[in-house]
Amino acid sequence: MKVGIVGCAGRMGQMLVREVLATSGCELCGGTESPGHLALGQDIAARIGLSPCGLDIRDDTPSLFQISDVVIDFTLATITETHTAWAAQHGTKLILGTTGHDEQQISSITAAAKKTTIVKAMNFSVGINILLKLTKDIARTVDEEFDIEIVEMHHRHKIDSPSGTAIGLGEAAAAGRKTALPDVANWGRDRGTGKRSPGEIGFASLRGGEVVGEHKVIFAGNSERIELSHTAYSRELFAKGAVIAAKWANHKDTGLYDMIDVLGMGE
Numbered sequence: 001m002k003v004g005i006v007g008c009a010g011r012m013g014q015m016l017v018r019e020v021l022a023t024s025g026c027e028l029c030g031g032t033e034s035p036g037h038l039a040l041g042q043d044i045a046a047r048i049g050l051s052p053c054g055l056d057i058r059d060d061t062p063s064l065f066q067i068s069d070v071v072i073d074f075t076l077a078t079i080t081e082t083h084t085a086w087a088a089q090h091g092t093k094l095i096l097g098t099t100g101h102d103e104q105q106i107s108s109i110t111a112a113a114k115k116t117t118i119v120k121a122m123n124f125s126v127g128i129n130i131l132l133k134l135t136k137d138i139a140r141t142v143d144e145e146f147d148i149e150i151v152e153m154h155h156r157h158k159i160d161s162p163s164g165t166a167i168g169l170g171e172a173a174a175a176g177r178k179t180a181l182p183d184v185a186n187w188g189r190d191r192g193t194g195k196r197s198p199g200e201i202g203f204a205s206l207r208g209g210e211v212v213g214e215h216k217v218i219f220a221g222n223s224e225r226i227e228l229s230h231t232a233y234s235r236e237l238f239a240k241g242a243v244i245a246a247k248w249a250n251h252k253d254t255g256l257y258d259m260i261d262v263l264g265m266g267e
Helices: 011-022 061-067 077-090 103-112 126-141 164-176 236-249
Strands: 002-006 027-032 070-073 093-096 117-120 147-154 201-207 213-220 225-232 255-257
Touching: 002 011, 002 061, 011 027, 011 236, 027 061, 061 077, 070 077, 070 236, 077 093, 077 103, 093 236, 103 117, 117 236, 126 164, 126 213, 126 225, 126 236, 147 164, 164 201, 164 213
Parallel strands: 002 027, 002 070, 070 093, 093 117, 117 255, 147 201
Antiparallel strands: 147 213, 213 225
């Protein structure tokens, strides 16, 4: 299976390069960066301290989609529409770990998934996907006496807020209560916002240091509290999950899937 990586010189991209090179059945066929990037022309593997692999980092992303069986994308939401169009055009399977998409970008993903296989996940960690399932199950089980709050913390460089994973946890909680997240979400509280609304799902985002990712789901009742939490210590776990998804997607029919499907935890 030939795997291409867009954004291969970024922090997540470097992890993906290591994981693809180390995984049996995967062949790294190329990696790209944006025009003008300082890493262009450098050997993909040598740049991160590995033995040279003979592949230079290029800025010809359309060609990468053409030669790859699967492309892994953890770049920016603003270029997702372009990447999904190339995936659809060439029938390239796409593993999409980018978060922060707007409605138009999500529509482009849905449209492309009619022509190729896309695995889109807000988080490729096995543990987070277990957390998603538990969140939905608990929200379904407890009544609305339990207020739901989601707290996340990430490194100072993260652009979007709340994190895609936090939003996914909110969607899981809302689904458990048979409602839509936009109808019940409180995306953040400033001073003087008043008391909590019944059925509300609240979010709090923290940024600082080099925190890889921390998520907590709180079910606060009148007499007891349930807390679910997950802490990521290394981005390596996201890379491992993405490559697992790539190998799974390579043998799947056209459609839009998530990591729950990859792990066989769907209902």
